[in-house]
Amino acid sequence: MILTTPRMLKICAAFLLLLPLWGHAVKAPLLPVNLEVEYLDQPVGLDNPKPRFSWTLQRAKEGVYGQKQTAYRVLVASSLKKLNADIGDIWDSEWKESAQMGQIVFQGKPLHSDRRYYWKVAVKDEKNDVSGWSRSAYWHTGILMPGEWKATWIGSPVVFDPAQQDCNIPDPWLRKSFSLAAVPGQAVMHVASVGFHELYVNGKRVGDDVMATAVTDHTKRARYVSYDITSYLNKGRNVVAIWLGTSWSIHGPYVTKGRPNTPIAAAQVDFYKQKDPAPAVQPFASVRTNATWKMKSSPSRLLGTWNSNRMGGELWDANLDEPQWNTVAYRDDDWQKVTCYEPGLQVSAQQVEQNRLFEEIRPVSVVKISDRVYRVDMGMNFAGWIAVNLEGVPGHRADLLFSEREKMDMTFGLHSAYIFDKTGKGTFKNRFNYGSGRWITIKGVTKEPQLSDIRGWQVRTAYKDAATFSCSDSLQNWIYNTVRWTYQNLSLGGFIVDCPQRERLGYGGDAHATCETGMLNYHVGALYTKWMEDWRDVSGTESIVGNMYDTAFARKAVMSGRHLHKGILPHTAPTYMGGGGPAWGGIVVTLPWYFYRQYGDETILRKNFSLIRNWLAFLETNTKDGVLQRFGGNWDFLGDWLWPNATAEGMNNNSPQNLCFNNFYRIYNLRVAAKIAGQIGEKEWAGKWKEQAAAFSDVIHKKFFNEADTSYADGSMGNLVGALLAEAVPEAYKGKVWKRLENEILVRRKGHIHVGITGGALLFKLLREQNRQDLLFEMASKTDYPGWGYMKENGATTIWEMWEKDLPGHSLLHSSFLYPGAWYIDGLAGIKVDQPGYTRFVIQPPQIAASKLSWVKAGFESPAGYIKSNWSRKDGILHLELEIPPNSLALLKIADADGLHIKEKEGVIRIAEKMNGSTVYELQSGVYRF
Structure with missing residues (x-):
């Protein structure tokens, strides 16, 4: 050729x-690889009774073209032995003529709780040649029926006192001794917690995950993690221990009458003689959390109050340490009985990858500030854990202060501490909280820390990488890599936070800036599936009434807001707090659609259709004469946010241009919702939303269009983008409005971006879809203010909250401007989903x-x-x-x-x-x- x-x-x-x-025709069957169940690799503790299977295909030989899957066959077996013998005693799909490789729904015999199932798949290619079987994979079921959850919620009798400057709750140790007549063949322990937990069996930590479980709306739900503890057990005496960390258990919006304001856990394990017990086989022994467990305060305690600017850190008192506390040999005679609770929470599986340690970070310098005070430069801004070897006066305290700014000891109140025992030596290590910053100021030590004494690790949800990118432009490489690093540092706990140091909230508005970057760079199917469940959990509750910085968040009746119209949404999930506007709640429409386009998964559209319908109905209640009206308190009707010089110009809640932007976004929501309805066969709703979008477009165009310069409202870049993306511009004016947008970017702003979080995300969305990579490249190439290159020129190692360099209270690791991360893959690399x-x-x-x-x-x-x-x-x-x-x-x-x-x-x-x-x-x- x-x-x-x-x-x-x-x-x-x-x-x-x-x-x-081309050569000669080669018989080259395909091989299924990358087997997943519900977007997870061999999950343990899955509570879906009809899980979905996915795989991709690998060529057996190179030089072959046009290979296709024409059929598949899935086998599911109750044991690996049966699977290896090609016996699908649980499900044999038989040959299905289909090219489908994802979301294949299990259709076999009813699954049982706490059982391991093994599976594999084979396919036929376009020549009807049969592949070999894939590798064997498995998943382990969790608790499939609510009535099978037998554990009692237990914890400490000490509850959080919000009047304290620092948390008054010691992180509790819980333990239970028991005997086994034999070493079991299967023992999987399911541990739910409100607050973080670690599990120990016979003195050994189980697993390498950290800060379990995923962040969840604890007014309604608790999640459990399942641990295979079989190899940790002995015949005879054993001990199971749980260490609880306070963390989200005291988050203000989760305070409810039925749940104690303290960390709690519920756990259960059944012991089976067989490795893969048959469904009818009963366990020979069981352990459940109940009143027979014992507890004691551990040496660790939360510093701060898990609130905005008061996330704090951890205090470790080495004088209280008892290294053998979780072993069989330890005597717990002086421990007190646990307190039992009835929080009334739905218990469900983790559903998403756990947090893990990634990217070990070594410091680049240690500088003496004054006597017994040293400042460590970790070389980059990050969110995660540290381990620091310290020496000090016995009984005295050393403080470790995190900062994003070199000249400041501490930013956003992030600090940890270590109290020395009689040796005057020890190591501070994180366990139930994390820091965020670049510099660590160490106070109260008698010896200067050496570089070898200090280590750091990024902590994040353990999704896998999905993309690589490099190019001839060093600035674009810097932006791409820095956007990715920032995204990773924001994804702790199965959702994407705005910032890891100040608020740790899951903002819907910021999700516009992050979700496609996430989907085009990582395997985040499980993460976004779980986050959409969080949005369903918080729906029907308002976010904030009044000032978001009031101590009690100015909520009515209870901290988690009033239950008003069933469609109303707080601006963050699962965290409730924070300000926003229609584009924040509107993520429940756009994110499922982006997800569907990315993964081809209709389930997310169906599961969230009621949520979408209710949200749009809520907006209708605030509509007059075709115009969405200003609603809510001071922080409830934001439009674009953090555009250049936004702080000086002030909030945009009440401005006409903001009303214009939010109405365009509402129309965009309607158009996307109509596509969703059409895709899942909801024709009536699709028709209604199309009609509304068209009618509202006509009203908003007439109300805000400026004939003289073919702009909208204030002529801002954000409103031009909103009009075009919402398809609200009449055909006769489209070309002119596009020219006006080009002029705004290239002439008026001299090639610079001039939008914020939501406006910027919509700008990149519009220009990516219209293949205007030239305009995007122009904005991404600027090295002066405002732009990503300006951040680079000013020493940034993560993406900032604002375009400005150093405003007070400004986060330097934030979700605001991560939208280029998607553009590098589908714009500059040119890989676009069709x-x-x-x-x-x-x-x-x-x-x-x-x-x-x-x-x-x-x-x-x-x-x-x-x-x-x-x-x-x-x-x-x-x-x-x-x-x-x-x-x-x-x-x-x-x-x-x-x-x-x-x-x-x-x-x-x-x-x-x-x-x-x-x-x-x-x-x-x-x-x-x-």
Whole structure:
């Protein structure tokens, strides 16, 4: 196959061939890989009675094109032995003629709680050749029926006193001794907690996860984590111990009459003689949390009160340490009985990957500030744990203060402390809280810490990477890597926080800036599935009445707000607190749609359809004459937020331009909701929302359009974007409004971005969809204020909260401006979803001058498999290296200006379309070099 350009006629025949050469037909069956259940790799403790299976396909041989899955067969067995013998005694799907690789719903025999199930899959290809079986995988069920949860909630009798400057609750130790007649073949312990927990068996810590469980709305729900403790047990005497950490148990909005304001746990384990017990087999012994357990205060305590600017840290008193507290040999005669509670919470499985330690961080310098005071530079801003070897006066206290600013001892009240025992030596280590910053000021030590004495780790939800990106522009590489690093540091506890140091809230408005960046760079299907459950949990409750910084958050009746219209939403989930506006609650419409497009998963649309319907109905109650009206308190009707110079210009709650922006966003919500309704067969709702979107578009256009300069309201970039993305601009004006937006970016703002969190996310969404990579690249290339390059020039190692450099109270690790993270993959690398789940996708190299961007190398583990898009331009010639995964189809869009003409090859490449200025080629799966 010869690829020609006018400038290459003499050389193209020599080496510009499609590589590898076609050769002879090869029998090359596919192999299923990357097996997952509910987006998780071999989960333990799954409480879905009909879980869904997913896989991707791997070529058995290279040089083969057009491979497809035409059928699949799934086997599920009650033991590995049966599975290895190809016996699906729980489910044999038999051969299903289908190309589907994701969300295959289990249709076998009813599953039982606390059982391990093994599965594998085989597929047929386009030639009807059968693959080998995939590797064997498993999942372990949790508690499938509420009545099977037999554990009692237990904890300490000491409850939180909110009047204290620092938390008054010692983190409690809980333990239970018991005997076993034999070493069990299976023992999985299910541990639910309000507050964090760690599990120990016979003195050994179980697992490497940290700060369990995931953050959850504790007015309604508690989550459990399941631990396989079989290998930790002995015949005879054993002890199980739980260490509770206060953390979210005292979060203000979770205070309810029925639940104690203290950390609590409920746990149970059944011991079976067999490794894979049959459903009818009963355990030979069991352990449940109940009144027979004992408790004692541990040496650790929360510093702070788990509140905005008071997240604090941890206090460790080495004088109270008893290293053997969780062993069989330890005598607990002087321990007191636990207190039993009845919090009335729904108990459900973790559902998302746990937190783990990542990226060990070593300090770069230690500087003496004054006598016994030293400042450590960790080299980068991060959220996570530290371990520091300390020496000091016996009985005295050393303080460790986190700061995002070099000249400040502490920012946002983040501090931990260590009280020395009689040795005067010890190591402070995090356990139930984390710090966030770059500098650590250590006070009260008698010896200067050495670099080797100090370590740090990023802590985050343990999702896997899904993308790589690099390019010829060093600034773009910096932005991409810094956006990713920032996103990772925001994802603790199964949701995305605004900032890890000040608030730790799951803002819906900020999610616009982060969710597509997350989906295009990481495997976050489980995380966003869980976060949408959080939004369902908090629905029907207002967020804030009055000033968000009042001590009691000015809530009516209870901390978690009044239950008003069933569709009203707080601005954060599962955390309730915080300010926002229609674009904050509106994430419950847009996030499920983005998720569906990314993963091809209709379940998220169906599960959240009532939530979407109720939210839009709530907005209707605040609509007059087709205009969404200002509603709520001072912090409840924000539009765009934190645009350049926003602090000086003030809040935008009551401004006409803000009313315009929020109405455009509401129309955008309606248009997306109509697509959702249409996709799941809700035709009546789809029709209603389309009609409303059209009617409201007409009203808002007439109310806010400025004929003189074809702008809206104040002429801001945010309102121009809102009008275009909402499709609220009449056809006759679309071209003019686009020109006005271009002028706003290139001329008035001299190539700079001039929007904030929500406006910026919508701007990037619009320009990505319209393939205006040129405008996005212009804004992402500026090194002066405002822009990402300005942050780089000012020494940033994470993305800031505001465009400004150093405003008081300004977070330097924040969710505000992470939206470029998606653009690098679907814009500069040009990998764009076409059919949900990437069974068909677009590859479109951007039209950016080679003098600005000469090459990009990117890889993306899509839900359909691995996609590679490497392109370069040299001497006016476009070069491509592409990989299209089996069972997928790529639409390669090449601009005529690139002069690249690809010959058709039957069954492999065909010209699908010639449009104005470009040619679209349809590429079957395979590896290509053009």
